[in-house]
Amino acid sequence: xxCPFCRHSDSxxxxxxxxxxxxxxxxxxxxxxxxxxxxxxxxxxxxxxxxSGVIEPxxxxxxxSGVRKACQGRPVxxxxxxxxxxxxxxxxxxxxxxxxxxxxxxxxILGPLRDLDEVAYLRFASVYQAFDSxxxxxxxxxxxRADHVARAVDGDS
Ligand SMILES: [Zn+2]
Numbered sequence: 001x002x003c004p005f006c007r008h009s010d011s012x013x014x015x016x017x018x019x020x021x022x023x024x025x026x027x028x029x030x031x032x033x034x035x036x037x038x039x040x041x042x043x044x045x046x047x048x049x050x051x052s053g054v055i056e057p058x059x060x061x062x063x064x065s066g067v068r069k070a071c072q073g074r075p076v077x078x079x080x081x082x083x084x085x086x087x088x089x090x091x092x093x094x095x096x097x098x099x100x101x102x103x104x105x106x107x108x109i110l111g112p113l114r115d116l117d118e119v120a121y122l123r124f125a126s127v128y129q130a131f132d133s134x135x136x137x138x139x140x141x142x143x144x145r146a147d148h149v150a151r152a153v154d155g156d157s
């Protein structure tokens with residue numbers, strides 16, 4: 001890592017700490033030549049293979065913008081979206097592969113989005129799973145209802 005001040009080709013790590021979400025490491029570095037201090041942030045690379053075949057780095061912002069559309073008019077805040085995007089990133093990183101396709105991201109979004117807002121979930125699922133009939137919506141809604149009943153029963157015990 002070159003020093004950003006004097007371009008010296010070496011630097012010394014003076015402090016390392018893991019971010020709160022455990023997904024990156026921040027290192028404080030010092031240049032032995034000019035004494036300048038700077039930070040680097042290290043994350044394991046995670047790439048997304050898009051349907052077009054294009055590969056790009058995973059972006060929480062893209063997850064958020066995809067979900068934000070489904071949440072229009074719903075009581076979902078930007079903070080909720082940020083938490084969801086973090087959960088999605090953790091889920092896809094847990095698969096252990098450094099390349100995932102957009103399909104896997106869609107799948108990882110469904111669970112946390114369902115917990116967040118069921119209407120937004122149905123909207124997102126209808127696009128992502130390409131619902132093409134009322135029956136598809138009915139099946140999803142029946143599933144949500146069945147789970148509500150299951151949860152209510154659990155609550156009684
Ligand atoms: Zn330097």
